[in-house]
Amino acid sequence: MSTPIVEIRNLSKNFKGRQAVDDLSFSIHPGDVYGFLGQNGAGKSTTMRMLLGLIFPDAGQIFINGEEFGNNRRYLLKHIGAIIERPDMYGYLSGRDNLRIMAALTRERIPDSRIYDVLEQVGLRGREKDKVKTYSQGMKQRLGIAIALVHQPDLLILDEPTNGLDPQGIAEMRQLILSLSRDHGKTVLVSSHLLHEIEQVATRMLVLHKGKKIAEGPVTELINPDDMLVDVVTRASAEERVRSSVWGEILVASAGNTMTFKMNAARVPELNKWLVEQGVAVMEIRSKHSLEDYFIAITQ
Amino acid sequence: MRRLVSVFVILLLPFLAPAMEAEQLYYALRTKVLSVKDYTADVKVTLDVNYMKIPPLEGKLYYKVPDKIRMVRKDGISILPKKNMSLSLGNLIPAGKVSVLDAGTATLQGKTLRVLKVIPEDDKSGIILSKIWIDEANLLALHTETTTQNDGTINMDLTFGKYIKQSLPDKVTITMDIKEYKLPKGITMDYSEVPTTAGPKKPQGDSKGNIIINYSNYVVNKGVDDKVFEEK
Amino acid sequence: MMKLLQIELYKIFRRPRTYISFGVVTAIAFIFQLAMKAGGREFFEFGMQDVTDTFNVQGSIINGYLVGYLILQSLLVQIPLLVALVAGDTLAGEANLGTLRLLLTRPISRPQLVLIKFLASSVYTILLILWLAVVALFLSLLLFGTGDMINLKSETFVLLLKDDVMWRYGCAFLFAVVAMTAIAALSLFLSAFADNSIGPIIATMAIVVVLTILSNLELPLFNAIRPYLFTSHMIGWKGFFDDPIPYAAIGKSAMVLVLYILGLVGGTIFYFNKKDISS
Numbered sequence: 001m002s003t004p005i006v007e008i009r010n011l012s013k014n015f016k017g018r019q020a021v022d023d024l025s026f027s028i029h030p031g032d033v034y035g036f037l038g039q040n041g042a043g044k045s046t047t048m049r050m051l052l053g054l055i056f057p058d059a060g061q062i063f064i065n066g067e068e069f070g071n072n073r074r075y076l077l078k079h080i081g082a083i084i085e086r087p088d089m090y091g092y093l094s095g096r097d098n099l100r101i102m103a104a105l106t107r108e109r110i111p112d113s114r115i116y117d118v119l120e121q122v123g124l125r126g127r128e129k130d131k132v133k134t135y136s137q138g139m140k141q142r143l144g145i146a147i148a149l150v151h152q153p154d155l156l157i158l159d160e161p162t163n164g165l166d167p168q169g170i171a172e173m174r175q176l177i178l179s180l181s182r183d184h185g186k187t188v189l190v191s192s193h194l195l196h197e198i199e200q201v202a203t204r205m206l207v208l209h210k211g212k213k214i215a216e217g218p219v220t221e222l223i224n225p226d227d228m229l230v231d232v233v234t235r236a237s238a239e240e241r242v243r244s245s246v247w248g249e250i251l252v253a254s255a256g257n258t259m260t261f262k263m264n265a266a267r268v269p270e271l272n273k274w275l276v277e278q279g280v281a282v283m284e285i286r287s288k289h290s291l292e293d294y295f296i297a298i299t300q
Numbered sequence: 301m302r303r304l305v306s307v308f309v310i311l312l313l314p315f316l317a318p319a320m321e322a323e324q325l326y327y328a329l330r331t332k333v334l335s336v337k338d339y340t341a342d343v344k345v346t347l348d349v350n351y352m353k354i355p356p357l358e359g360k361l362y363y364k365v366p367d368k369i370r371m372v373r374k375d376g377i378s379i380l381p382k383k384n385m386s387l388s389l390g391n392l393i394p395a396g397k398v399s400v401l402d403a404g405t406a407t408l409q410g411k412t413l414r415v416l417k418v419i420p421e422d423d424k425s426g427i428i429l430s431k432i433w434i435d436e437a438n439l440l441a442l443h444t445e446t447t448t449q450n451d452g453t454i455n456m457d458l459t460f461g462k463y464i465k466q467s468l469p470d471k472v473t474i475t476m477d478i479k480e481y482k483l484p485k486g487i488t489m490d491y492s493e494v495p496t497t498a499g500p501k502k503p504q505g506d507s508k509g510n511i512i513i514n515y516s517n518y519v520v521n522k523g524v525d526d527k528v529f530e531e532k
Numbered sequence: 533m534m535k536l537l538q539i540e541l542y543k544i545f546r547r548p549r550t551y552i553s554f555g556v557v558t559a560i561a562f563i564f565q566l567a568m569k570a571g572g573r574e575f576f577e578f579g580m581q582d583v584t585d586t587f588n589v590q591g592s593i594i595n596g597y598l599v600g601y602l603i604l605q606s607l608l609v610q611i612p613l614l615v616a617l618v619a620g621d622t623l624a625g626e627a628n629l630g631t632l633r634l635l636l637t638r639p640i641s642r643p644q645l646v647l648i649k650f651l652a653s654s655v656y657t658i659l660l661i662l663w664l665a666v667v668a669l670f671l672s673l674l675l676f677g678t679g680d681m682i683n684l685k686s687e688t689f690v691l692l693l694k695d696d697v698m699w700r701y702g703c704a705f706l707f708a709v710v711a712m713t714a715i716a717a718l719s720l721f722l723s724a725f726a727d728n729s730i731g732p733i734i735a736t737m738a739i740v741v742v743l744t745i746l747s748n749l750e751l752p753l754f755n756a757i758r759p760y761l762f763t764s765h766m767i768g769w770k771g772f773f774d775d776p777i778p779y780a781a782i783g784k785s786a787m788v789l790v791l792y793i794l795g796l797v798g799g800t801i802f803y804f805n806k807k808d809i810s811s
Contacts, residue, residue: 053637054636077639086630090546090629097546101542101543105536353690353774375592376591376679378589379583379588380587381588481687482582483579483582487579488685
């Protein structure tokens with residue numbers, strides 16, 4: 001296996017008595033799209049900020065390309081591009097000027113042609129001379145990506161890149177991340193509090209809860225199709241009938257007229273058919289993917 | 301005719317001395333002083349006043365009888381003692397009817413001088429008593445001591461040289477009472493050497509000040525336009 | 533370093549807010565000049581009463597040099613605010629905008645960033661003082677002409693000959709740059725602790741106002757601390773209009789101010805270098 005592009009060993013950070021990150025270790029290898037999953041306050045941003053030298057860890061070590069980060073921060077940051085939380089820029093400057101400033105701060109000679117290439121890549125050509133305060137949230141987010149990309153880093157750190165975007169923006173961002181990984185060979189660390197977002201872009205993922213690592217591994221292994229939580233809402237309670245059947249084995253919860261099954265999504269039509277045959281009036285079936293439910297699932 | 305008489309008196313004076321009566325001497329001096337109707341001169345004014353920090357001021361002084369006086373400095377500021385107090389000898393020698401008392405002689409600048417006490421009979425001039433030290437031989441006042449109603453005692457020393465023929469001094473030193481000067485620190489926001497308490501305190505309150513005027517390049521009795529004296 | 537400074541200055545001078553200061557200075561100077569034109573002589577003669585009781589003061593009293601001095605004196609309180617407006621914003625403003633974390637994920641060191649911010653604030657300060665020279669002095673000279681300059685101190689009446697004034701202004705403005713750079717350093721220091729720029733700007737002003745009052749209070753209690761307050765030294769520029777010029781005191785004041793600058797910038801670097809950026 002290749003040298004990890006990021007290696008975190010026993011990282012901890014405490015904010016005034018609150019353990020934000022607790023003995024966290026993981027590695028990201030070149031070519032990975034590494035998903036960071038966790039609720040707000042789980043420690044995703046804190047970890048990412050520590051990776052960028054914005055926050056200093058209380059304990060633990062960070063290695064980038066095998067080199068200890070603390071001693072080589074300036075050198076190693078040349079290999080990293082990042083968006084942390086909101087894409088905040090100088091609103092009174094144009095998109096192009098923001099990009100030029102951030103490009104100049106990489107201390108490398110970045111030609112204007114590269115500036116325009118990146119603007120093209122994120123779809124901001126034509127609007128580059130407009131002041132950033134006139135940009136939509138999505139445009140700002142794309143400008144943020146342009147800033148992260150302009151110096152052609154190997155590693156991209158994207159903290160909640162879809163925050164505040166409309167559904168189309170979210171889809172575009174997803175495509176962009178996939179293309180950066182697939183077509184440009186970037187290694188990406190992306191965080192989200194939404195499981196399906198991680199699921200759709202990441203190759204590996206890490207689940208953080210209260211600063212602790214709960215699970216880590218390839219997405220395909222962690223998000224087991226058999227672990228889907230399916231809520232079935234019926235007109236009247238059908239719990240007894242279900243309990244007495246084979247379906248009772250996968251019933252994990254029941255409250256009022258709503259039953260929750262842990263099952264493979266492919267079997268949902270079969271369950272529906274059986275219920276109808278039993279004369280149960282099915283009002284609604286929804287499969288849940290939210291992180292909260294995922295936590296319920298993996299902690300049960 | 302009057303002028304002729306005065307010139308005559310002046311010419312005769314050395315021969316009459318020292319037998320001249322006090323009153324006679326006084327009027328002779330006054331006539332002589334007032335014979336200068338106007339003059340202009342280049343002056344250098346040095347203000348030796350405890351609260352003032354002013355370099356010597358050079359300018360042109362205009363004078364016209366009886367009491368018009370003005371110093372002009374191009375684009376500059378001139379500072380002179382107030383008119384009603386002094387400055388010109390003409391002002392310090394009471395005009396009008398006076399009583400003159402002989403106060404004997406005194407030695408000053410190495411010369412024996414007649415001392416006169418002059419008391420004006422009206423008080424328009426604001427002068428209560430004027431003591432004048434006179435070089436009788438040259439009919440020049442070398443020192444005056446004038447007690448005024450409002451402005452204390454003003455002393456004047458006159459030094460004659462180049463312009464002795466016109467009875468005009470080269471240098472006049474006026475010694476007078478100076479009122480206290482003070483502005484609140486909150487307004488002036490002084491920068492003071494820190495800490496402010498260091499060093500001896502400057503003398504406060506009223507004090508004496510010297511104003512020294514050096515004259516040169518007199519132009520006498522050639523007429524001075526009144527406009528010169530108008531305050532701009 | 534030059535490139536980074538250029539960028540910083542570009543950011544400062546592309547912001548409309550930056551020009552507020554220049555506008556404020558212009559407006560205050562202009563209002564003052566109007567007022568002096570209208571009733572300056574009466575106003576000033578009021579202050580000179582003790583002198584005019586005894587002396588006849590004639591000539592161009594209200595001239596450009598005097599008006600310039602009076603404007604500088606009255607701007608004593610405003611200029612620090614205007615300096616704080618930009619210097620207090622340098623770090624805190626970026627934190628507030630959210631751009632600070634963007635900057636710090638670029639390969640520049642934090643001490644470097646602080647130094648750049650300080651240098652940029654200093655350049656702004658210098659330009660502001662230069663502008664002040666233009667509107668407070670040169671515009672006044674244009675409107676009121678030259679002349680001997682009267683400087684009314686609390687216990688002294690100073691008169692400077694007109695050919696002896698300009699160089700003093702030069703020195704005074706140089707000193708003012710040092711003094712205002714100390715304010716910039718103070719604002720920068722406070723800025724490092726805050727995540728919005730209002731805090732450091734107000735804190736700078738509060739410190740300047742309180743210490744100025746302490747510097748001027750004639751109480752024995754404060755005499756001991758007065759030499760250590762930078763506000764006592766900030767008005768050292770006035771020393772150049774005294775006669776004789778208290779060079780030793782001015783030199784000492786400049787030294788104190790430079791020490792403040794070094795201390796505050798050093799303190800900013802020390803603190804900022806360890807600060808967690810969570811904005």
